[in-house]
Amino acid sequence: MTEVIDGNAVAEEIRAGVSDCVETLTDTGVKPGLATVLMSDDPASETYVSMKQRDCEEVGIEGIHVDVDNDAPAEELYDTVERLNDDDDVHGVLVQKPFVDQVDERRVLRTIAPEKDVDAFHPANVGRLVAGDPRFKPCTPHGIQRLLESVDVETEGKEAVVVGRSDIVGKPMANMLFSKSAGGNATTTVCHSRTEDLAAHTRRADIVVAAAGRPEFITGDMVSEGCVVVDVGINRVERDGDSELVGDVAYDEVAEKAAAITPVPGGVGPMTRAMLLYNTVKAASAESGVDVELP
Structure with a gap:
């Protein structure tokens, strides 16, 4: 029986723990x-920002949003970031x-500022992750790590394949694995x-993380029986005149073979926002010197 890894449920547990930390810090x-x-002025970007601001409100974090005119000189964006650093x-x-x-x-x-880089993309934070002393773990790979832990997937000694080499997911995920x-x-x-021969690699894997940005790229014949599959992709495809959201994994056929799999939506996405x-909160704790028990 394939276990569907519920990202919404795991994210909610983390958000509850974050809310407790916020209360401790606020006190x-x-x-x-x-x-x-x-x-x-991209509508999708506006939606993502609104969701993140709503997330902040729900756990008690102070959300601050700044719009910069997309026709403005680039210096206006850099100056805005500098002001927020200060x-x-x-x-x-x-x-x-x-x-x-x-x-x-x-x-x-x-x-x-590296100490405010909660996405963990600053070169200093990337270097610390590679060196084994991360200030922050990047949100999506960290979220994937927590999803695997939630279903007791042991990574030690296993064969893991990451499909995708982006700076946001593929590279840090491989490093953390x-x-x-x-x-x-x-x-x-x-x-x-x-x-x-990508399939030769994915078929020997105990764990497959699909982050290629290609809809339904990983098919059932590319994975082994009993593997664990994490689908990072979010793609819109047109089928029979309707728009449908799919991942990088052909879910139905891969789920027939996988021991555990993340759905799209409801898998990795909620975890990225939770992390x-x-x-x-980790940044606020470090800056203030007030210790909190992170979830």
């Missing part, structure tokens, strides 16, 4: 604050992607669009 005079910055009421800064053409993405990531300090200890392979709240 000492520290109100955790998360600032979101948007320089885009704001003592802001413990986390998130600049919503995608960026407009005039903005240098790498400069944005370098401009966010094989890293001793991150508790992974798996033998980890990173595959991508240039990988020859953003987690990192914000």
Whole structure:
């Protein structure tokens, strides 16, 4: 019987723990604050920011949002981030992607103060993760790690394959899976669009993390019986004139073989948002010196 890993349920447990941490910090005079910055008129980006602000409100984090005109010079965005870095009421800064053409993405990531970089994309935070001393774990890989823990999936000694090599998911996920300090200890392979005979790699895996950005890319014949499959993808496809949300995994056929699998939606997505709240509280705790018991 395939176990469907319920990201909504696990995320709700983490959010409840975050709410308790916020209460503890608030009682000492520290109100955790998360600032979101948007320089885009993309409706999807606006929706993502609204969801993150709503999440903050629900757990008691102070949500601060700043809109930057998408026709403004890039310097206006960089200056906005610098102001938030200097704001003592802001413990986390998130600049919503995608960026407009005039903005240098790498400069944005370098401009966010590392101690407020709750996405964990600043080069200093990436370096600390690789070195085994993370300030923050990136939200999506950390969320995946917690999902695996929720269904007692042991990664140590297992074969893990990550399909995708993005800076946001693929690279940090692979690092956390094989890293001793991150508790992974798996033998980890990173595959991508240039990988020859991808199915040969995924079929030998005990754990497959699909983060390729291609709808239903991982099919039933590409996985082994009893594997664990984590689907990071979110793709809209048109079927019979209707729009449908699917992952990077052909869910129905892969679920027939997997011991456990994440659905889309309701799997990894809620966890990414929950771990953003987690990192914000962790940042507030570190900045204030007030210890909290993170969930």
